[in-house]
Amino acid sequence: MASSRSAWIGGNWKMHGSLADNAALLAALREGLSDAAESEVVLFVPFPYLDQVSRLLAGTALALGAQDVSAKAKGAYTGEVAATMLADFGCRYALVGHSERRQLHGETDEQVAEKFGAALAAGIRPVLCLGETLAEREAGKTEEVVIRQLEAVLNLHGAAAFQDAVLAYEPVWAIGTGRVAAPDEAEAVHRLLRERMAKADASVATALRIVYGGSVKADNAPLLFAKPNIDGGLIGGASLEAKDFLAICRAANF
Ligand code: PGA
Numbered sequence: 309m310a311s312s313r314s315a316w317i318g319g320n321w322k323m324h325g326s327l328a329d330n331a332a333l334l335a336a337l338r339e340g341l342s343d344a345a346e347s348e349v350v351l352f353v354p355f356p357y358l359d360q361v362s363r364l365l366a367g368t369a370l371a372l373g374a375q376d377v378s379a380k381a382k383g384a385y386t387g388e389v390a391a392t393m394l395a396d397f398g399c400r401y402a403l404v405g406h407s408e409r410r411q412l413h414g415e416t417d418e419q420v421a422e423k424f425g426a427a428l429a430a431g432i433r434p435v436l437c438l439g440e441t442l443a444e445r446e447a448g449k450t451e452e453v454v455i456r457q458l459e460a461v462l463n464l465h466g467a468a469a470f471q472d473a474v475l476a477y478e479p480v481w482a483i484g485t486g487r488v489a490a491p492d493e494a495e496a497v498h499r500l501l502r503e504r505m506a507k508a509d510a511s512v513a514t515a516l517r518i519v520y521g522g523s524v525k526a527d528n529a530p531l532l533f534a535k536p537n538i539d540g541g542l543i544g545g546a547s548l549e550a551k552d553f554l555a556i557c558r559a560a561n562f
Pocket residue numbers: 320478482483484485486521522523524542543544545546
């Protein structure tokens with residue numbers, strides 16, 4: 309990662325956890341990261357646990373995040389959670405457009421762009437997830453897909469909206485598969501995304517954290533994070549084990 313940007317690590321718990329498991333995991337993380345005053349480590353926890361985790365994170369350097377957010381402010385949207393509700397629980401970040409939302413729940417680029425705006429409107433920093441499927445990669449469409457996903461948000465909200473955002477490049481074929489992108493392969497996409505942002509606003513592009521996600525583990529993290537345009541990671545499976553997650557955080561120089 310470039311020295312001008314501070315590293316960012318997200319732990320995406322997905323649909324895992326229980327009151328007891330969360331308490332144990334957080335106790336271990338608090339201990340392991342206690343001397344990391346400048347770290348930006350964010351935990352994306354299931355909605356029902358926001359209250360528990362926000363209490364357990366109080367006074368630590370760890371921040372709280374949500375895995376999704378409604379595009380709507382309020383109303384008859386059964387099952388949805390508004391950005392203002394997330395803000396009530398101290399969420400600083402929200403994932404938008406995670407591939408599991410796009411694939412399993414049919415979220416479109418346009419809906420993801422609306423969610424991005426809804427988060428910002430409530431003072432929550434959106435983490436825009438994007439990435440190509442295996443079929444798209446094999447068809448040589450990686451660049452086209454990630455640029456399309458980025459532009460859906462950029463065209464609606466403008467470059468200034470990315471001042472408070474994080475981009476997460478997560479190739480779908482690497483998520484939960486144990487098949488990590490090669491560092492050079494990931495770096496090429498990160499550079500492409502930063503160059504596209506720079507066309508819209510050079511200073512926003514320079515400051516923007518672009519993190520990699522998809523089977524990041526303690527052993528592959530150092531080489532990924534050494535790349536100039538990879539500013540950290542969004543970690544799924546390995547964020548559920550304190551030892552693994554702490555090792556990944558250390559690889560990002562916390
Ligand atoms: P993974 O998930 O680390 O388990 O591959 C990453 C993600 O989906 O954010």
